[in-house]
Amino acid sequence: MLGRLASRFGMPAVVGELSAGLLLGPTLLDHVAPGLAAWLMPKQADQFHLLDAVGQIGVLLLVGVTGIEVDFLLLRRRATTVLRVATAGLLLPLGLGVATGLLLPASLIPQGADRVVFALFLGVAMCLSAMPVIAKTLTDMRLLHRNIGQLILVTGMVDDAFGWLMLSIVAAMAATALHAATIVVSVLTVLAIVLAAATVGRPTVRLALRLAERTGGSTGVVTVAVTVMVACGAVTQALGMEAIFGAFVGGVLVGSSGGVPPATLVPLKTIVLAFFAPLFFATAGLRVDLTALGRPVVLLAGLVVLTVAVVGKFAGAFLGGLTSRLSRWEALALGAGMNARGVVEIVIAMVGLRLGVLGTETYTVVVMVAIITSLMAPPILRFAMRRVEYTAEESLRADQSDASLAHRAGFG
Template sequence: MQFALTPLDEHELLVFWTQLLVLVAAARFCGAVMRRLNLPSVIGQLGAGVILGPSIFGRVWTDGFEWFLPEHEISSGALFAVSWLGVAFLLVTAGFETDLGLIRRLGRAAALVTGFSLVVPLIGGLVVGGVLPESFIGPESDRTVFALFVAAALAVSALAVIAKILSELGLMRRDFGQITVAAGMANDVVGWIMLAVFTGFATSGEVSTSGIVRTVGGLAIFLALAMTVGQRVVDRALRWVRRDGPDVAGAMTVVVMTMLIYGVATQALGIEAVLGAFVAGVVLHRSRFQQREVLDHLESVTNTFLAPVFFATAGLRVDLGLLGQDDAIAWAGVVVAVAIVAKFVGAFVGAKLAGQSNRAATALGAGLNARGALEIVIASVGLSLGVFTETAYTVIVIVPLITSIFAAVSLRIVVRDWRGTDKEQERLDREEALAKNLVVTSQRILLPSKGHPASIAAAQLAQFAWPKEAPSTILTVGDEDADISVLEAVLDEREVDHNRSSGVSIGSARDVAASIVAESNLGYGVVVVGVA
């Protein structure tokens, strides 16, 4: 049979390496400049792409631009492959940093802020999407799908930007900071799900009842399987690679395979591999056998190299010249204004309903206005799927550029010299003291025990000294009938699980010790043993 792979020839390889060099260098440079100005680096990376795109580089030196971005499909494929790899890795790390537990703990406040800060701009976006000119709607789409994509793009917030500003100003652990982070993360989760559902509609060409059932049903089944069976398989795999102590290469294999399997599954369902990568990150983070170093390794290659390629490539597709046609520049103003006002109003109302002060509500309205990676992904997917024309894409991509700057500047003004309540201060002091203690951390506690009194004393000590957030595992070896109910009662308010190790030769002290050592390899902060 005829063989199908066409390799890149020498010239195409030169173009490919040059593209990577120029995009990474420009993106990192502009990103660093933005950071110096206390603005998000993503904005600089996107801007670098805009400069290297048809609007500026393409006009200034057309021959060079045509060499740099040839019309060969093989070259486009090569550049987009690196770009997609970058966004997939970026989403694994974003998912890894999403703490579903925090969202749950802050329950009502986070839900109100998230709900209103999403719904109001969604409505605003649907209205704007309904009135934007026909020429903005891509060839593969009807107006409903188009309006949904516009709404999704306006509704999402960028946690990274907000988190960075809050942590710089030392506000991260404040009540307000915690709500912002929880709302930002919940926002991300809902944003990815919206993108998945709307992509499903776009792929089937229209919003129909059967389309909704298929997409939402597929997504629901994927999420259910990914978070249950998938979670257990990932747990098992991460536990297995760690059986002899930390093994970063093994854990990295689990991370990469989970990302690829979830990515292929979501892509096959017509809901974008990037959602799969994000869910993979969440699942990997939820596993107690995860190894934090893997995230560091992934992040350093992603943040320095692959993600900048993605953002710069997204910028390359912006053509500012298109703003001159069809009143596009006026429409861009409308879109940006709706984005800022709707987000601000939504977050402010949600925060007030959740009982926050006027200042906290204003800060939330300002901070959640930042948009970043997620909106750029939504715009890119919309362009790729033919939902957006290049004009609409250019208008939509202007939103994060402006709203992020607005958010960074206004948030700084609102929170300047803002001191919390006494109660809040007390919690912060306690947390600070805890952070300085190298022994007492909120990592998991291992308590090997058969329920003897000495173990109960040990459990009481652990319960007293360690923060309530630290979960614990009681390990009983061999003894099937060990009564650990007293221990569980002592470790009140704390997540406790019970692991019965099947020591074969009961009574062999060596066997028991080996079981305890094997278990302790799996990532505990402390092992507490009561010796009678």
């Protein structure tokens, strides 16, 4: 309901879906009607684990479905642009985030936490984008077929892959002393995943999809696609990386294999966007408590970190776009899309809280940044994209998307 309401006000449905969790969780309902909140959302860990499990499936499938839409022909032509935007969008917010962490008051750093590790963790949080939020926002705004939408998607994934790598290193620093072997193993893991996907994964997935289409039709194809996405997520999780990264790789394998017509995957996209994705965003909101921002020192620190996060990511992506000869409106759209941190940053904050790198106050600050930057993205994207002309390639992509929608109507 809140997703539809957000759409009526010209915003992507993800804004309303995330707000559902905020309204029903500790941010509002726990304080306004604690008895009702305890009845509606019991605090037993096992019940929350059930919600988290469904939400995890939702985010894996959402990112996987997004990976299916990646246009590799565009990427080959714009590889230099992707590299420039991703590099600028990483280094500037990372550096600003580390500097901010070194300058924040000591009262905001948990007792026993090392300030350098805290600063590095904050820098990693600032340089990440939110693939699930970006994917849902681009889909809701019908921008996934636009060239800028594709660039946002892939540069965001490059930044996230580097961010998860940095997170694993910082987490190792928080737990034990940092060794060169930790960095080497993490880098080699990423390279091994990409290499295995390109050499072994792609032909294997192509064969599996073709066999599934011949024997089971659309149902068989959807089954194989879901299995590939979840299995890739499980593999990267087992290797110490984030499952979201693996799910995206799995989606790319399905989409680039050429094994089946895109229309056969429409039922999967329908159920993911209509059910799993909204449930995931709402569940993420249930973990957030924004009432800690009532303390002046926390609020001031939050405003500083928010400013640094927005300026760093916007400026990095914007400058990367301009140096790649994009128009200023295209560069502005890149900055707006990559600035959305969303629930990925909330996940990062939860990791920091568990490791003792973040305290309750700094956890709240990072969550606030995640929510506000996600709310900023849609209106700025809409404003900028109105001034970017359609290309023939985008029109063809849009026609293919409309054909898929027509097939979905026939499937229903």
